[in-house]
Amino acid sequence: MREGDFERLFSDHAAPLFGFLVYRTGDRALAEDLLADTFERALTTRARLDRRRGTEKAWLYTIALNLLRDHARRAAVEERALERIGADPGTDDRSLEAVEARDEAMKLMGALEPEEREAVALRYGAELTVPEIARVLDVPLTTAESRLYRALRRMRQHGDAT
Numbered sequence: 001m002r003e004g005d006f007e008r009l010f011s012d013h014a015a016p017l018f019g020f021l022v023y024r025t026g027d028r029a030l031a032e033d034l035l036a037d038t039f040e041r042a043l044t045t046r047a048r049l050d051r052r053r054g055t056e057k058a059w060l061y062t063i064a065l066n067l068l069r070d071h072a073r074r075a076a077v078e079e080r081a082l083e084r085i086g087a088d089p090g091t092d093d094r095s096l097e098a099v100e101a102r103d104e105a106m107k108l109m110g111a112l113e114p115e116e117r118e119a120v121a122l123r124y125g126a127e128l129t130v131p132e133i134a135r136v137l138d139v140p141l142t143t144a145e146s147r148l149y150r151a152l153r154r155m156r157q158h159g160d161a162t
Contacts, residue, residue: 006046010039013060016127020061023125024068028104034071038064058135061126065118065136111158116151123148 014035021031041063070078109117113138122133134144 006043008055009042009049012032013057014039015059017064018122019070020126020128021068021123022066024121025071030071034064034067036065041067054135055132057128058132060135061122061128062138065122099112103149108155108158111154112151116147120151 014067017038018031018035021034022028025031025034038060042060045063049056109120112120118137119133121129122136123130128136130144130148131141134141137144139147
């Protein structure tokens, strides 16, 4: 990938990728950090991009998803450590309404399996197509379709029950 290609890659995909990361994390600052890390990793590993295996878009979202998973693992470890010592992880300055909306969305997402949460976030946060989701997750198309279908069905059922 040439330097001009990288600039085009950024201009074409940064905004939607940022939307996906904000949707997935609920935190704009964290999403900005993950976006920067994604493009940094893409720049340093651009020689590994194999267009025969998938699109550059799928490649970028795969990088972002891996960074997101790494962050979630680190955050879980940090939270457990804070709980062990009895520390309060802190509070957020967002408005009550935003917190309530986020809580409701997280409650619905929490009813899902991790694979289903990823599929929903990629579909609605990143606005990827189902074939693109399959490539990003490295699963067959039918698996991606069924994960998304199951997730939406569970979210509807859980939303109706509350």
